[in-house]
Amino acid sequence: MSSVEAHHSFAPYEPERQITFKGTVADYQWTNPHVYIELDAPDETGEVRRWLIECANTSILSRVGWTWNMVKVGDEIDVIVAPLRNGEPAALLKSIRLADGRVFSNGGPAGRATISFAD
Amino acid sequence: MTMTLRASSAAVAAVFAALALGEASHAQQSAAEAAEADAVVRGLNGTWDRYPNRFSVMEPDTNPPPAPQPIPDPPLKAEYLAAWRAEQARIAELTEQGLPPANNYSACVPDGMPAMMQGMFPMEVLETPGQITIIQEAYNQVRRIYLDETPLAPENAEPRFAGHSVGRWEGSTLVVETVGVKDYVEFRNVPHSANMRIVERLRLVDDEYMENEVTVIDPEYMTEPWTWTWMYRRWPGYKIHEYICEDNRYYRDPELGYQRLRIE
DSSP: GGGGGGGOTTTTTTOOOOOEEEEEEEEEEEOBSSOEEEEHHHHHTOOOEEEEEEEEOOEEEEEEEEOOOOOOOOOOEEEEEEBBBOOOEEEEEEEOOOOOEEEOOSSSSOOOOOOOEEE | HHHHHHHHHHHHHHHHHHHHHHEEEEEHHHHHHHHHHHHHHHOOOOEEESSSSSTOOSSOOSSSOOOOOOOOOOOOHHHHHHHHHHHHHHHHHHTTTOOOOOTTGGGTOOOOOOGGGGGOOOOEEEHHHHHEEEEEEEGGGEEEEETTTTOGGGSOOBBBSOOEEEEEETTTTEEEEEEETTTTOOOOOOOOTTOOOEEEEEEESSEEEEEEEEEEETTTBSOOOEEEEEEEEEEETOOOOOOOOOOOOOOOTTTOEEEEEEEO
């Protein structure tokens, strides 16, 4: 029952496929019903794309160690995400690695990372 | 004038006498307050998480109580049951396709009663004289249960998300009756009439667990009462977060009606 786990269903995101990439934080928005990170990352051709990375809400993230100010604009971070099924540049976060190497999940309901960071 | 002075002197003397007795009367007052507090606090105070919660970040319990039974399908009358089953199937199929239909919750509309008592997010219970207040973290929802008041007649109850609740203690069980839930506030997509009543029986299983036996009574829609049990586990030290739907980027896709993410 997705309704027992979150503000909305996670069905718009790829249920199985996960990808990882590095990017530069363009925005970090600590709000409800979701926390959002906008991340600039080069695609296969080298062109920079802006990704909207959906995180859980402020209380779920606080419970797994996040703080409201742990990410800053300009930070280089790595993410493991499940992209939207429809190909738009947005994704559901599974795991985040900060510039200082600390790794955080996106809380239980969003599901685990099933792949590793690239390096 | 003289009378006034005398009166003032008497008043001053009374104040001094009160000051001299201050310590003793303060002690008496505290004892009275403590007695009153004992009378109203029956152990529900505190912060609670739903149980079981497979995402709980609390230490696992070494000897957890049995989980409640799954919620049965609603005993809707035949003419409503078929439509309800068809809608459940439609939601499941669209969700499978990655197009989950938009709903109140995805639109940041609070889930109200009885859904808010499933404990999607932690909740806080406050016992004060004459009132029990339940705060559900999601959407900052608050319900106030007035003790030992006469329930409102449904036709006199302004429709609300949490409805109107009155409670009474039957021994160590808090029995709460709720009426006046808005018509589009539906639990599990189950329709209800303006006369729906919800009866909850809350009791501590032990110091750490609480159960809530919920019964929905709505003869216009149902052949019999719909009953299930929710359980909660005490979460010492947890502080309820603020939850304002400040920037909901999910909107209802105008063509397909699904929960769509706004990307700027």
